[in-house]
Amino acid sequence: MVDSQYVLPNDIGIAPLDCEEAFRLLSVEERLYAHYLSRACWYGGLVVLLQTSPESPAIYVLLSRLFRAQDPARLGKLAQELGLSDEEYKVLNGQQLSSWEKLKQLVWGSQAFAEHPDEMEALWGSCGELMFSLKPRQKQLGLGDKVSPPTPTSSMAVDFLQGTGPFHLSDSMFRIIPKRIDNQTENIIMPLYKVMLRVHLDYCVQFWSPHLKKEIVKIEKVQRRPSPLTLGWLLGGRHGVWEPRDALPLGVRGLIRGLSRGSQFPHPTVSSLLADDDVRQTDGFKNVSLGNVLSVAYSTQKEKLTFLAEEDKDLYIKWKSPSFEVQVGLHELLGHGSGKLFVQVSSEEGAAWEKLQGKLVRSWYRGSETWDSKFSSVASSYEECRAECVGLYLCLNKEVLSIFDLHNADADDVIYINWLNMVRAGLLALEFYTPETHSWRQAHMQARYVILRVLLEAGGGLVSLKHTTGADGKPDALITLDHSKIISVGKPALEHFLCKLQVLKSTADVTGGRSLYEGYCAVTDDEPERFLTLRQTVLLRKEARKMFVQANTRLEGGDVALVQYEGSAAGLVRSFCERFPEDSEQLERHLLELANTDAHFWGSQD
Numbered sequence: 011m012v013d014s015q016y017v018l019p020n021d022i023g024i025a026p027l028d029c030e031e032a033f034r035l036l037s038v039e040e041r042l043y044a045h046y047l048s049r050a051c052w053y054g055g056l057v058v059l060l061q062t063s064p065e066s067p068a069i070y071v072l073l074s075r076l077f078r079a080q081d082p083a084r085l086g087k088l089a090q091e092l093g094l095s096d097e098e099y100k101v102l103n104g105q106q107l108s109s110w111e112k113l114k115q116l117v118w119g120s121q122a123f124a125e126h127p128d129e130m131e132a133l134w135g136s137c138g139e140l141m142f143s144l145k146p147r148q149k150q151l152g153l154g155d156k157v158s159p160p161t162p163t164s165s166m167a168v169d170f171l172q173g174t175g176p177f178h179l180s181d182s183m184f185r186i187i188p189k190r191i192d193n194q195t196e197n198i199i200m201p202l203y204k205v206m207l208r209v210h211l212d213y214c215v216q217f218w219s220p221h222l223k224k225e226i227v228k229i230e231k232v233q234r235r236p237s238p239l240t241l242g243w244l245l246g247g248r249h250g251v252w253e254p255r256d257a258l259p260l261g262v263r264g265l266i267r268g269l270s271r272g273s274q275f276p277h278p279t280v281s282s283l284l285a286d287d288d289v290r291q292t293d294g295f296k297n298v299s300l301g302n303v304l305s306v307a308y309s310t311q312k313e314k315l316t317f318l319a320e321e322d323k324d325l326y327i328k329w330k331s332p333s334f335e336v337q338v339g340l341h342e343l344l345g346h347g348s349g350k351l352f353v354q355v356s357s358e359e360g361a362a363w364e365k366l367q368g369k370l371v372r373s374w375y376r377g378s379e380t381w382d383s384k385f386s387s388v389a390s391s392y393e394e395c396r397a398e399c400v401g402l403y404l405c406l407n408k409e410v411l412s413i414f415d416l417h418n419a420d421a422d423d424v425i426y427i428n429w430l431n432m433v434r435a436g437l438l439a440l441e442f443y444t445p446e447t448h449s450w451r452q453a454h455m456q457a458r459y460v461i462l463r464v465l466l467e468a469g470g471g472l473v474s475l476k477h478t479t480g481a482d483g484k485p486d487a488l489i490t491l492d493h494s495k496i497i498s499v500g501k502p503a504l505e506h507f508l509c510k511l512q513v514l515k516s517t518a519d520v521t522g523g524r525s526l527y528e529g530y531c532a533v534t535d536d537e538p539e540r541f542l543t544l545r546q547t548v549l550l551r552k553e554a555r556k557m558f559v560q561a562n563t564r565l566e567g568g569d570v571a572l573v574q575y576e577g578s579a580a581g582l583v584r585s586f587c588e589r590f591p592e593d594s595e596q597l598e599r600h601l602l603e604l605a606n607t608d609a610h611f612w613g614s615q616d
Contacts, residue, residue, distance in 0.1 A: 016149055023556035025306045026577040033572045041570040045563040052589055056597065060604055063151060064612045067605040068137035071598045072117070075130065077587050078594065079122035082580040092119050114138060136605075146446065295347030299338050306556055308334065316551045317437055317487050318430075326427055333428040336414050337401040344404060345397025351375055351516055375518045384518050391450065392527050395457035396515065399508040402432060402461070406501055422493075429500065430491045433473050436462025437489055440545040441552055443533050450531065460530040461504075466539065468503035470495055475539055477547070485547045559585055 036044060059066045076085065090096075092115055114134065117123055123130040140148060289295075308330055315323050352374035375384065382389045404410050405428050411421040439455035439462075450456035465473045472495045480486035492499075514523035535542040559582045562573040573588070575581035590597055 016144055019554050022554045024559060024577055024579055024582055025556050026559040026574060026581070027302050027306065027561070029302055029561060030572060030574065038569055041563075045565065045570045048563055053597075056601060059601060060608060063140075064605065064609060065137035065140035067601040068133050069141055071601060072130070072133045072137060074586070074594065074598060075122040075126075075133075076117065076120055077583050079125065080120060081587075082583050085116075085120065088119055089116055092116060150444065150451065290347055291350045293347075295343060295345075297338075297342035297346075299335065303558070304331065304334065306558065310553070314553055316553070317434055317489050319488060319490055322430065322490070325423060326430065329423050329427040330431060332414070332416070333405075333424045333431060336405050336411065336416070336424060337398075337428050337431075339414070340401035340404045340410070341397045345400035346393070348400065349396065349512055349515060351381065352518065371517055373517050373519050379518065381515065384520050385515075385523060388524055388527055391453040391456040391460075391531075392511070392515070392523065394453050395460050395527070396508065396511045398432070398454075398457050398461060399504055399511065402429060403501070403504050403508060406497065425496065426491070426493045429496055432458060433462050433465060433491055434489055436460075437475070437487065437544065438548060438552075440533065440541060440548045443545060445533070445542065445545070448533075456531060459533075460527065463530045464503060464507045465500060468499050470499040472496070472499040472503075475544075477540065477543070480551075484550060485543075486551065487544055487547050557582060561585070562588055 033041065033044070059070050080088065086096075094112055094116065117130060117134055120130075143149065310327070312323050312327060315326065318326060352371055354374055354376045375381075381393070385392060405425055408417075408421055411417070411424065414424075416424050435455070435458040439452070439459040442452040442455045443450055443459075450459075462473070462475075466475065471492050473492075474488075474490045476488045478486045478488050510526060511523075513519075514526060533541045533545065559575050559577055561575070562585060564571045564573050575585045
């Protein structure tokens with residue numbers, strides 16, 4: 011029996027990300043800036059392949075060489091000659107062939123293999139079996155005995171990155187890189203990551219600096235507290251912005267979202283905020299909402315809308331996007347942008363500082379301790395849960411909704427759909443739970459499951475979750491929310507839980523915080539919900555996430571042209587084949603060299 015959690019359906023949605031109108035409205039200088047910044051991001055983004063799995067770089071290079079030698083149409087004719095059906099070849103365009111033997115057959119018959127047989131055979135040897143393997147230590151990234159990499163290596167990395175624990179490691183794993191770029195071949199991402207970003211960043215500076223200088227003059231007149239503020243339109247600050255990512259199981263390391271640049275570029279004091287805790291709790295937080303992504307990702311046909319009552323579906327489709335905009339705004343700005351931490355500012359231990367909820371505060375953050383370092387693996391999801399609770403709670407305020415131009419009946423509908431969407435998301439979150447390791451693979455979804463548990467626990471008929479049988483005779487589920495009880499039952503329950511989350515975070519109470527949060531994170535088959543059984547139903551009914559086709563940009567004289575592609579598997583392939591037209595072979599060599607260098611960190615995968 012195929013484990014459907016690791017298999018994509020053949021009819022997965024593929025849609026283009028539309029940015030044509032927004033790009034058209036940019037000035038020539040802004041388009042040039044966007045072009046070079048985009049190029050730098052695509053080059054830097056290749057590092058994610060090395061952080062995903064040991065075979066990912068080889069898979070990328072294998073497919074890149076296949077389609078670079080023969081476009082999808084020509085490769086399709088070859089597939090037919092080799093006896094593959096149209097459906098089987100369609101799967102290769104969108105993801106990969108579901109059969110190891112058939113993909114190998116296509117690789118061996120390809121033009122790329124004819125031109126470079128030894129290289130293609132070596133690539134296949136690096137990834138052929140691993141890309142199809144569902145062995146416990148090979149099917150996902152994580153920590154512990156059943157997944158990879160092993161825990162001790164990751165723990166040492168965390169200690170190093172947080173500056174705790176004096177120990178010695180080979181500099182092949184860690185290296186300090188100067189905050190500057192001296193020439194085109196300087197290591198500017200991580201050790202050995204020689205990606206050619208310099209040329210693109212030089213152009214970013216050339217076309218955007220004049221605009222920044224004008225804005226700096228204006229802002230310096232009114233800005234009296236510049237220390238936490240840094241570069242505006244360019245993401246991040248002089249040190250970049252570090253955030254925990256869902257794929258990192260310890261929850262304390264992240265990908266840097268900053269630019270590699272030297273002192274040649276001044277750091278203006280404008281309106282972008284860092285994600286550091288001390289900045290969030292004092293000055294607030296900001297983020298962006300990607301409208302073109304959300305409009306595609308959350309577009310669902312009524313017949314594919316799972317686990318909702320028929321009478322809720324039309325209202326859900328109508329108000330899903332507006333309600334999500336409200337939730338995202340409150341979640342990011344007032345959720346992440348709030349919550350004081352008790353931090354020791356002197357070396358004196360002293361007594362408790364003050365009372366909180368009628369009790370003396372007896373714990374706080376000391377020295378170099380941070381929220382992430384104290385709460386480690388639970389920190390990311392815990393914080394997302396706190397921010398989600400803030401969004402749910404504040405959306406009940408009609409004055410807040412008026413900011414989003416929502417009033418009267420529309421405001422009531424948005425409240426209902428926002429809460430309904432949250433409890434449904436809590437059910438859908440079970441897809442991201444791994445029973446074998448008792449772990450969660452996605453921080454936001456884990457947080458939504460916790461909120462569902464809290465609202466179910468509130469009782470009073472607020473939320474109902476039932477096991478049902480679908481029209482196809484297969485297991486199904488139904489989740490409902492009583493609109494009339496959101497204020498009377500839901501609001502006080504959420505308020506009480508949110509207060510607990512905040513107090514435990516503020517006072518660095520790791521024991522209490524973990525106990526509370528991990529208790530709600532538990533997935534069991536206990537009555538009445540039987541969440542483990544529901545997980546199988548969720549996997550059975552899940553709709554695969556859509557794949558995005560992203561545009562490229564191309565220089566044309568002194569301007570930039572936007573190159574768009576059709577929303578199909580062939581369009582997706584073409585967009586990648588044309589992404590690195592000048593140096594694709596060089597990049598592929600670098601990727602494979604880096605993968606080989608990192609190979610020993612993965613340990614045994616058997």
